[in-house]
Amino acid sequence: MTLPNQTPRSTCTLGYYPGCALHGTSKEYDISVRAVAAELGQELREIEDWNCCGASAGHSTNRKLAACLSLRNLALARQQNLKTVLTPCPLCSKQLLSAAAEVAANPQVRSEAEQTIEMSFGGGVRAINYIQYCTDSLDAISSRIGEGLRGLKAACYYGCLLTRPPKVVQFDDAEHPTSMENVVRALKGEPVEFSCKTDCCGGGFTQSHPEAVLRLSRKILENAKAAGAEVIAVACPMCQVNLDMRQAAIEKRYGISLGLPIVYLSQLAGLALGIDRKKLGLGLHFVSMPERGA
Amino acid sequence: MAEFEPKIAAFVCTWCTYAGADLAGTSRLQYASNVRVIKLPCTGRIDFHFIIKAFERGADAVLVSGCHPGDCHYTAGNYHARRRWTVFRKLLEFAGIEPDRVTFAWVSAAEGAKWASLVNEVTEKARKLGPFTRYQRLNEIAEGEAER
């Protein structure tokens, strides 16, 4: 598969595709992303009239439907002259990248999809995840953080979709990624090496098979804690919800104590930039992140 | 009325197709007897005048077969043949020969069965197309001249 030509990102105005999660259960991700962008003087323009990307039920039931749903978002972005779209949720960004690649490679799929959505799409829109956003903004961030995270020990958890499928997302090393650690280091935090950074948390089964979630997420949490992590950094609403919301149940089930805050990379960036905790939605987590002494 | 038996000229390369045809023989595979093979070292040797001449001299169909791309005994002869073929194919209709009468194939030395089925296929195709008579007048004139 080939991806459409990557156009250089405009430094000031970025397209923004929050997706369902950021408008719903993961509101704090949206809040913190916007707060950080404002602090850096970047404008995030939400795609007008965006629709669901098809990540949940869509792509497993009807591939054409999923492609069309994503393609419409891309076409809207194009129309609204948003060449690069920040997509903080990796499920969404994977859908958008996948649809873009499919229509680029297959003109017939493209014409069918365009007919369905009644819009044309010529390519030229690039979806980036939050880690890529931070990496691109590293200069702006580094110049503004003082002591940053002051050596906060963070285990970076990538989950399943940030680096996979490798041919679609083409981001970092699928088996052994290091991009989030680089960002944490730049924020003056201390990334902690642990064994489960790309392991499954049971995410997909969160409603249908919660036992699996408890078992798999426990492994990740215990491993991170044993490696000395004070927090787990994530860049995905699904990861955050599973590891955070289920922690109490895991502790009860296995009779262990964890108390490991699961924090969005955007919230860490916000803290490093000195933004007030309340403005980053840190109060919306199940396992709260304690204030750090000066 | 006897059933029309087409006459088929086959230009094949020594190293692959001829060997494949030999293998069909060693394996005792049976196929139509309408083919007359002309052995050349490589399909790269084939001048498309040969094909025109074959039709002129009574062939109803022509088969050209060599090594698979990448396997040419001389490394690249069959690539030249393939390139010439794509150009020549367009000339066929202009020359008054239905394109279906000329078949271009790759048969390796291990593909005895493929050779047998290819011959049968080409024979059937030629039988359906009927005898090739367009150049017969040329022959008659030539023979008339020779007699004189």
Next chain:
Amino acid sequence: MSRIGVFICHCGENIAATVDCPRVAREAASMPGVVHSVDYEYLCSDPGQSLIKDAIREHRLSGVVVASCSPRMHETTFRRAAAEAGLNPFRCEMANIREQCSWVHADREQATRKAVDLIRMMVHKVARNESLCPIKVPVNKTALVVGGGIAGIQAALDIANAGHRVILVEREPSIGGHMAQLSETFPTLDCSQCILTPRMVEAASHPNITLHVYSEIESLTGFIGNFEVKIRNKAKSVDLGLCTGCGACTLACPLAGRIGNEFDRGLGKRGAVYIPFPQAVPHKPVIDRAKCLRFQAAQKKGIPVQDCSVCGKCADACPIAPRKAIDFSQEDVIITEKVGAVVIATGYELYTGGRPRPGDRYAGCGEYGYDDYPDVINGMQFERLASASGPTQGRILRPSDGLEPQTVVFVKCVGSRDNAKGFTYCSKVCCMYTAKHAMLYRHKVHAGRAIVFYMDVRSPGKGFDEFVRRAIEDDDACYIRGRVSKITREGGKLLVQGADTLSGEQVEVMADMVVLATAMTARHDADELARKFRAAYDKDCWLTEAHPKLRPVESATAGVFLAGACQGPKDIPDSVAQASAAAGKVLVLFSSDELQREPLVARVNRTAPPQYSTCTGCFACKAACPAGAIEVEDITDKAGNTVKSVARVNEGVCQGCGTCVAACRSGSIELCGFTDEQVFAQIDAL
């Protein structure tokens, strides 16, 4: 006027059962030019051949058509018979009425008619056959061997011992190749250096072998028996004539012990001036100009190195007088030699086990953590640890903390047999050397635990399977069938997550060290090298042999032979065997002063002046020729002025494919044995 004889073979019942041979003989008798037509039981037998020979003499035949089996069976037989009877062998052709007629058609009438047609086509062709004489090409009896590993050394010694001169070119500062890096070899656990170094010394001191180390092939032109090779002697910055190999310079270098050395694959260190390993042949140092302080300073300042006064401690330490053996001003030298045969023995490289570099042809196995964890090493690095002259003097120690590992996991098939991320082929030697590694580890660390994750165990050679069983039964290596999915680090240990497919369970091992059996790969510049020698290569850049079964040591280009791992992954016994085989082929070539080639080659016509040839000099033939056999010939007048440039076929190189003939627009080139006239004659007789 043609006097053609037609001989139809019954081949017992093979032909006669389906083809009415007597009738065919009768019909052949009335074909144009035929003066004699008979059928016979077995023409290839002695009496059969005598029949043909007698007929040639009696009827003064000018051409012969033998209608029998495939020419691929007996063309040589009948052509030799014709020659013995005084008829030029190329005036004898065969009509295939067995494999392509009697064996494939059941209907007697149809088969007989087809046999008649095929014979008639050959009669028409033979009437236009010319007498052709084999082409003689002189042979220069010097061989070029490229690559000084075990295969190159073996080939060089075999050819040199037969009395011919050999030029052996090696790109590293010492010969020995990868075999010199090994500790002990399977299946005997022979010390690799012990069996190799005598050969290295023999090759270096053999009176017939001229050794060029730290050298590369610049270009190769010419054809079989007559090659010209340009060799680049890279500047060593050491005068080999003066240097005694005392090594004082290597000790004086301020970078000594600071640069990861290639021989120890990064586990050991060297300086900028270095001897690659203690048993190096020749035992003389070279200066790595990319690291040397003086050369780097000179380059940065943009001044010639002679004017730079940075460091220079190596020269100071050199005891040779009055002129030092260290020579900073040395430059690359190009040497030209003429040789008759080339043996390519350039060997292999190893996939490291980590992430790919830009330009690499594979995605790599990042999940094993090779690039991130020092205690995850590859097979060759393990060899260096196990080697008595290695960076740890033969003790198995963890690179991270220098402690002895108590649990070592060996992972096989890293990058091999892997469609998605690596190479599709099997690297052949890893099963054996992993068993060996497990054994060596257990011999050295008596309480250690060796665990091997495998997909299969391939141990086909002599004593090979017994060797693996020894590892399992005598040395308690634990073999688990399954792959490793991930290796991560926890505390000071490595967490290896894999599967045991025989029990259906997931397996986790806390290991102290992991050894990856990584894929053998072609050299990263194998394709460039192959193009220099006009050798073919496959999708993985292994050099391609002329025929996979019957011609394993010849390349597609006549006179260029292949030996060792450059042709495909293989172990030492096979490399040595192949090297001797290639040497054998070279000796066959050198056994006569002249080479005889079949004259079925192309020829550009020549006519009387002032035309000289109908060739117009468009050189479409030259572009089309797959063998590069067509040259430009400048036809000059008496004063030396060029009046016309035409094409000329080099008879020594031409392979006889005829692509040039079809490419020629003016009909000036023809292929002997398959001229337009001959082919048109066959078509005429359809």
